[in-house]
Amino acid sequence: MENKYDRVFNFAAGPGNLPLPVLEEAARDLINYQGSGMSVMEMSHRGSVFKKIAEEAEATFRRVMGVPDNYKVLFLQGGASTQFSAVPLNLMKTGKADYVVSGLFSGKAFKEARRFGDAACIASSEDTNFDRIPAFTKKDLRPGTDYLHVCYNNTVFGTHFAAVPDAGDVTLVADMSSCIMSEPVDVSKFGLIYAGAQKNIGPAGLTVVVVREDLLGASRPETPVMLDYKTQADAGSMYNTPPCWAIYVAGLVFRWVEETGGLAAMKARNEKKAALLYQTLEQAPLFTLNAQKDSRSLMNVTFHTADPDLDKLFVAEAAKAGLVSLAGHRKAGGMRASIYNAMPYEGVVKLCDFIQNFSEIYAKGCTK
Ligand SMILES: *Cc1c(COP(=O)(O)O)cnc(C)c1O
Numbered sequence: 513m514e515n516k517y518d519r520v521f522n523f524a525a526g527p528g529n530l531p532l533p534v535l536e537e538a539a540r541d542l543i544n545y546q547g548s549g550m551s552v553m554e555m556s557h558r559g560s561v562f563k564k565i566a567e568e569a570e571a572t573f574r575r576v577m578g579v580p581d582n583y584k585v586l587f588l589q590g591g592a593s594t595q596f597s598a599v600p601l602n603l604m605k606t607g608k609a610d611y612v613v614s615g616l617f618s619g620k621a622f623k624e625a626r627r628f629g630d631a632a633c634i635a636s637s638e639d640t641n642f643d644r645i646p647a648f649t650k651k652d653l654r655p656g657t658d659y660l661h662v663c664y665n666n667t668v669f670g671t672h673f674a675a676v677p678d679a680g681d682v683t684l685v686a687d688m689s690s691c692i693m694s695e696p697v698d699v700s701k702f703g704l705i706y707a708g709a710q711k712n713i714g715p716a717g718l719t720v721v722v723v724r725e726d727l728l729g730a731s732r733p734e735t736p737v738m739l740d741y742k743t744q745a746d747a748g749s750m751y752n753t754p755p756c757w758a759i760y761v762a763g764l765v766f767r768w769v770e771e772t773g774g775l776a777a778m779k780a781r782n783e784k785k786a787a788l789l790y791q792t793l794e795q796a797p798l799f800t801l802n803a804q805k806d807s808r809s810l811m812n813v814t815f816h817t818a819d820p821d822l823d824k825l826f827v828a829e830a831a832k833a834g835l836v837s838l839a840g841h842r843k844a845g846g847m848r849a850s851i852y853n854a855m856p857y858e859g860v861v862k863l864c865d866f867i868q869n870f871s872e873i874y875a876k877g878c879t880k
Pocket of ligand 1: 667711
């Protein structure tokens, strides 16, 4: 297990931990990939060896996610943040788009869209420091809007959409950077899904975009060629040199997800881990959870004590116990445990034991 390599349990929000079997396989093939005499990092992206790697990665992703045939899967660069620009450039056909602002990244996406046209925030939870997914219905959408943009899992604040929002006939766009492949999703309900890879998919440097084909080809004339989905789709994501290594490792992760039972099994594992952690935090007198119960994320669990100095001590002491990267985002404070697909159950058990012990020592006077 992890101890063989003296590894820690890594609760970082991103780049996050990767499944150990994936790292082992990548390490085995690092210097000479399957008899090619080269590392995947060294070979031509147009050669037959890499072509097979990229095709298999896409095929496995499609199977695991259940991507319908009328969607393109693009392997791009620039992180999810680049999609904050690419989405309006490609999809704001009439110049009007609606945004739900439920956290840091959806706020950034909204702000970026306003540079390109009439973007409106139709619902926000900023007034309660993003402790929930704000309520809205399709009636809140503006007539004639080109798309509705949501962030499906809010990495910084630890909230998650409990169900796919009903956007009626309006194209639904979702940033799924921190929850992609953590549970089954009905891709056909979305016009476009994007995700930076470094949370649940693989190494940083790869961004996956899933886009319905009828949305291609209507980008604004000023769209930079690299940000035009049609260019990228027509070139099979190889308009320029793709992030070869990241695609290779992502392909291994997709296979790991498939061999571990697919997204239904991932969801069951993730629910088991999250339930244990939330229950432990609810019962430990010292800690308060940040997110409202009906908006809680399975991936990012945010919590705090009443004292920022005690929060810092928690993070430092946990690191000494081999439980690392538990500090909350600077915009949220407190603690955040990111328990992505690759976090083993035993890591969460160890964290829960630590939480209970810490609470017993420092909870003098705290009640619930
Ligand atoms: C991490 C994250 C981003 C930013 O991703 P980059 O790849 O660093 O640009 C955007 N949205 C969400 C939901 C994230 O978790």
